[in-house]
Amino acid sequence: MSPQPQAAVGAPLSRVDGRLKVTGKAPYAADHDIKGAVHAVVVDSSVGRGRITNIDTRAALAQPGVMKVISHLNAPKLAYRDNPGSNNPPGRRLRVFQDDKILFHGQPVAVVVARTLEAAQHGASLVKVSYDATEPSTELATGKADKPTTYARGNAERAIGSAAVRLEMTYRTSRNHHNPMEPHATIARWDGGELTVWDKTQWVVGGTQTELAAVFGIPLESVRVISPFVGGGFGSGLRTWPHTTIAALAASETDHPVKLVLTRKQLYFGTGFRPAYEYKVRLGSDRRGRLAAMTHDVRGETSSYETFTESVLTPGQMLYSMPHVSQAYSTVPLDVNTPLYMRGPGFATASFVIESAMDELAHELGVDPLELRRRNEPDEDQASGLPFSTRRLRDCYTTGAREFGWDRRSQKPRSTREGDWLIGTGMATGVYDTVRVTAQARARLNADGTAVVEAAASDMGPGTYTSQTQVAADALGLTMDTVIFRLGDSRMPPTPPHGGSMTMASVGSAVQIGCDEVRRKAIKLAVEDEDSPLHGVDVDDIVVRSGRLHVKDNPARGETYRQLLTRNNHSHLEAVGTYTPADARFSMYAYGATFAEVAVDARLGLVRVRRVLGVYDAGRIISPKLADSQAIGGMVGGIGTALLEHTVTDHRDGRIVNADLANYLVPVNADVPNLKAIYIDGEDSHADPIGVKGLGEVVHVGVAAAIANAVFHATGRRVRELPITTEALL
Template sequence: MSPAIGQPIRRIEGRAKVLGKARYAAEYPIRNLAHAVPVLSTVPRGRISAIDTAAAVASPGVLTVLTHLNAPRLPYRQPKEVPATNPKVGDPLRPLRDDVIRFDRQYVAVVVADTLEHAEAAAALVKVTYEPLTGVTSFDRALPNAQLPREGGRTGPYRRGTPDAAFAAAPVKVDQRYVVPTEHHNPMEPHATVAVWNGSQLTLYDKSQWVQNIQQHAALAFGIPYGNVRVLSPFMGGGFGSALRAWPHIDVAAMAARVVKRPVKLSLSREAMYGSVGFRPLTRMRVRLGATPDGRLTSVMHEAWAQTSTYEEFTENTLGATRLMYNVPNLATTYRIVPMNVSTPTYMRGPGEVTGMFALETAMDELAVALKMDPVQLRILNEPPKDLSVNLPWSLRTYVDALRDGAKRFDWARRTPEPGSMRDGGLLVGLGVAGSTYPGNRNPASARVRMDPDGTVTVQSAGTDIGPGTYTSMAQVAADAVGVDVSRVRVELGDSRLPYSNAQGGSALFASLSPAVRQAGLELARALVMAAVSDARSPLRGLNPDTLISAGDRVGVKADPTKFVTHAELLKSLRRPLEAHATSAPSGKPTHSIHSFGAHFVELTVDPDVYEIRIRRIVSSFGVGAVINPRTAHSQAVGGIIGGVGMGLLEETRSDPRRGRIMNANFSEYLIPVHADIPVFEAEYLKEFDPIIGPLGGKGVGELPIVGVAAAISNAVYHATGKRIRDLPITIDKLLAD
């Protein structure tokens, strides 16, 4: 039997999804279900001076209308430790707790009715009068109040060498400003929660990337034991970071269900998705690069100003990649937050790195132009011997390999350096390159692996699968560890009652959960061997267990494959399941810097008459350690690159700077890539193995592919037109104005 790991096995849950048998949060058939619809604020800051719910209460089918005047006051006990997905500083929003409005589309009421249609109709009848207050709704006006985060840590100022003096003395310099706008998650599945109370027991069917975080949050919010809350999220229609923390709609759904004494579903509309479920924060950056005439970096200074809410300090690792990407002795980074009347931002695919690397990799291209040097060679020339930011050796760094592999497959050598020098008929052709990196994260996780009397193996963990193929990869890991065909493995995920797992986010779940699954599988295999030598009816009874192996759905003698007992025969004789439980966690103090690296090469055309941009081809090369499933890994690459295309050319949440109102809170005006925008993708993974990240040698692949795409597009646009757009997205009007 050949190993399952490394094979392009189809998703084991794919058939259920295609046939509609995979249940998502809003799809559970709960009896006597009521529906909740929130009423959203229309001002970014103020107080509710009056709220008239009489017409809504009198509407057909309405069970209750909750506002700050009549909603139950939840205890909201404080956790011992703030969840890793939540800001470390500030006070989370407590829905319907007071009359204070902090941002546009905040919940001001919730209508609960017997049908969704009745709830929506009644919600439209709720009349809210506000005492408006002057809000901080313009980033420019908010900038004077920018401040260093109180959290410190990775967001605190960083400095090595003498970057200011080195920059001043540098013969070649780049000093430019870059902008990544506010972007909102737009997954196919909107957020939804179904809340069911049974006495003091609460069940939540929720869209969540971390069910046990939601379990803890709900227990603390309602003042009940953790064990009284069960959260289920076995399937998700896209998360991208939006479902990492507990958002207010979860509390509202459970609160409403307790009030009306029946199950309640709250499924957010597309407009409501732009309210209180987070977003990528608007970030302005200044990058200064100093170099010698032969291209060696002597100074890098990278500053960032990122928006946050007025009630929490959201931060992300925007400048972490800058500190480690290149070999530069003098470097400084400073990250500041800009409080505004917005809801709290959150992690969005490639959080931090995708923002910071847009600025850094665009600046590197500008430096290559100033040096009259090939952009690929400039990057290779500045390869660091170790991670200078933490003074640790790399666990595995194949950035140069990715650059060379991508350049060869892309035929980078055909590029002529002068902007506008390449044409295809009447179209300008641009070729651009940018690097990519993301940390190799790993968190504690546990798994249980069980074999039933029919020989079926079941893997259980509370970890979720938001789309990267966790069901399938865990089945592959378990199959090889236990010694069975992958077709005999079932995987159960997304239930808070299963063994502990951290979040599916930050490209961390595979590296976190797979060692636990592997170890539990190996222990189960050992238990099968011991059963084979101890069971009275086993043909292998009395043999030395060290001479046996569990493989090929059987326990056999290593030296004589003809002597064996099948797993099914063993379990039938035992008349009971066998199971093993294992927990995995990263070691204490890190000994290596663990990161993934990659490179993107973009070919696009620009119509010189109307400046329409069309991407023709993207060639990407990634180093992520061992690839467990090439099929699902390729899917992650394609998805990430598509997100990068959206970031580079289309996506931007537009707000009225006077009133703080989001103006394009819908699918028709918030532009995301469609099939016509997507070119040919040629994504390849380097063949490598990283033993430091874990026993399987593989790192997560979810975030890396989006990092650097927008910069490669920006650099290709400059090569085609000679126009440098540093403010995303790159649109026709910006090219015309440049």
């Protein structure tokens, strides 16, 4: 059939759900008004390892409004079946209230259920828990590592030994927490054997629904998950945390719907985090900077009961051309809760190390950092041997250098000064995997010329409602205001997790396929209808625009969807689009080049980011306005990673010292400079039917390294630990 006119895709449209959000009418997990709901507050462990010896609930139960206190002493045994399709890491996931073991500080040990939130909070403060405690192990540097995962090609040791230039460095990154605006929350209600939860989740079907079915040992179809809006996530909602199980358990035990909202403090041990890393790298090159070899020795924290890993090795295998690579990635089990994916997972950590190391090599050789990267551009993915689907990284470099004014940069560190401020610029490369997963979407065209498209996806902020509406509108030939996209309900067609930059590629492709099929049904109906002005026309010669089917080269000959369906007595036309990724014949990644300028106070060591420019090869941009929002958010997050964010643990008992937004620092308006994003034209037709590669992760990857490299250029001091603090620069 003829290609559809593209009126919505590519247009800088405002969010279709924007009015709901700014007027406070968008219902987040805790906002749903469920009749008869009572409140639950979790009691957390005050020790980091040991056993519970006693729980005294008498004072709590004596308080007016308190209905029940549940702990391992009176909780029923839960099924906790294996759930291999979820985001649960290998190991034995935490089983709430099933035994007396304490695995980390802040572990849930009881829950108080009361008729009001205030009564539940007060009751929780009165629960007295006694422990037989031992000192926890919470330090990455002193923990004993598991057997490493390894990768090798060539002979890196020999190549480094014979290289003309050799460097060896150790970098460290701190634990980071997601800190979304909306705290994690769940409302749970049982209707006989049927469980409904209103949950903050980034994976409606394969995440919350399957996990609750597995935990309670009930059929999957007996669990309904509703999550129409998510107030930020950054990865924190990619698995089902203990509080969701606790809410469902409390609802079962009290025979009331139960609302449970984590406090800001509880987010630091009740949900995951980006793990801390120690990353040693050695590299060898010739005098012109052509890389011969690189070795990577990585240690990352995980919990004692689950082994969390992420793609921290991938960039070192494929980002630059080199014949010899050796990698070892060891997890270090500690007495902490389990980490989880956080924006740009694995890739963001690796990029800080690799891109800092490239900058150190450039300085050692006296070569421009951008030119060094150009000299090491590969022709193919040397890890897989596959050709790149698209790799417009050279274009990113060229465009970024021109727009940023890179040619005005002095090579010599500490050479530019404005009064007390040392000025420096730096750049870094970003890369992230183009993830595509099977997804479905249902499209329904109504006789009145409107359409409804549904998929069990999520929207934590990137604009899923809007971007999917754009794809659907163009595929159906409708205007944006006549299409409604619905998401966030497990009764809708299943989709993959809302993370890893896979939603647009996966769900968007399913939406395209489903809407294309509905449009084809309408066109077929028209050409076979003797009363239609399109009767007998070749289906390939018909397009649809603004709800009207017409001959491509003769717009006057046609009719509307409304006329066609009404005359044929059809209330609607419907199809389910299923997208399944093709076999991998290409290496598929999104790329970016980040440029940053900083000012560092020469006397005080204060760092101020002045401007950041990101240039991205992310395939087709469905919604430029949403893309800018994603890019700016990724840059802001990168500023936090580089200069501010650091979860601090008291290693005596495992307590997180700065478990609040007053002491865990994130960028605020005063920290955010002039930010700009540019997108290189060109879709990736190999990746998926709509040509996208994903944007939400790659815009974060490389930002911290660009800032760190700019700090070195400003001061002449190389800081190899994030965040870069004032103390490190004094």
